[in-house]
Structures are given as structure tokens and as C-alpha cells.
Amino acid sequence: MTDFEWNPDYAIGHFQIDDEHRKLFRLARKMMNVSCVRASEKEIKAAVKALSDYTKIHFRNEERLMESIGYPDLEKHRAAHAYIIEQISNFLAAEPSPVRQAKRLKEIISTWVDGHTTGEDLKIARFIASRRGTNN
Numbered sequence: 001m002t003d004f005e006w007n008p009d010y011a012i013g014h015f016q017i018d019d020e021h022r023k024l025f026r027l028a029r030k031m032m033n034v035s036c037v038r039a040s041e042k043e044i045k046a047a048v049k050a051l052s053d054y055t056k057i058h059f060r061n062e063e064r065l066m067e068s069i070g071y072p073d074l075e076k077h078r079a080a081h082a083y084i085i086e087q088i089s090n091f092l093a094a095e096p097s098p099v100r101q102a103k104r105l106k107e108i109i110s111t112w113v114d115g116h117t118t119g120e121d122l123k124i125a126r127f128i129a130s131r132r133g134t135n136n
């Protein structure tokens, strides 16, 4: 996954999480666009910041959701989020070039989308569905 184009395969079936994932995809596309068209460093920096900030907000919202439903794997999921946030914070602090920041952030978010959203996040949606006794 490299282009962050949304398709139904990414939907996990929970409105809030899917909505936030779509917003993350939009921010990732925006960041990729500005870093490809050689926009000003200021613009690239702003797009990197918007994506990394929203990633944190999304993770926090997802953790609140898991808390509210008594999700059994909350701590494991929280630790996975903390690891991604730490990776992002570390390289942003160490890498002064906005273009390289965007490239690395794209890699991290891309890996996260492939491995985490359709795996771990899907388990949250399934847990909610099982409590409701429905498929959604």
C-alpha cells in the first residue's frame, strides 16, 4: 500500500474508526502530494505535522473506545500505538529535512495501515459486533 487511496478493503465496519482512518488517508495523500510537487519546506512541514498530530489523536480516540467497551486486548493495542508514536517522534526529532521526514512518515504509516488497521483494529470492530450480537 503506497498511494493511500481508500478502498472498501480497509473498512473494518466501525463508523468512527473507519471515518478516522479515511481522514488519515486524506492527510497522508496530502503530505505525499506536497512532497512530490516540491512545495515549500513550510508546506511539507505543515503536512507532516498534520499527519503525525492526527495519528496521535486517532490512537487516543481508539484507546478511549476500547476502554469504554472493556476491550480485552486494550493494553497490547495501546502498546502497539505507543511504539508507532515513539518511532514517529524519534525520527521527527532527529531528521531536519521535511522531505525526508515526509518519506519516512509515509513508510511508517503505510506499514501501520497494512499490518495494524486491517488486523488489530478489525478485532475491535468484531468485539463490538459480538457484544451486540450483530454483524456490525
Ligand SMILES: [Fe+2]
Binding pocket: 062, 077, 081, 116, 120, 121
Ligand atoms: Fe489501532
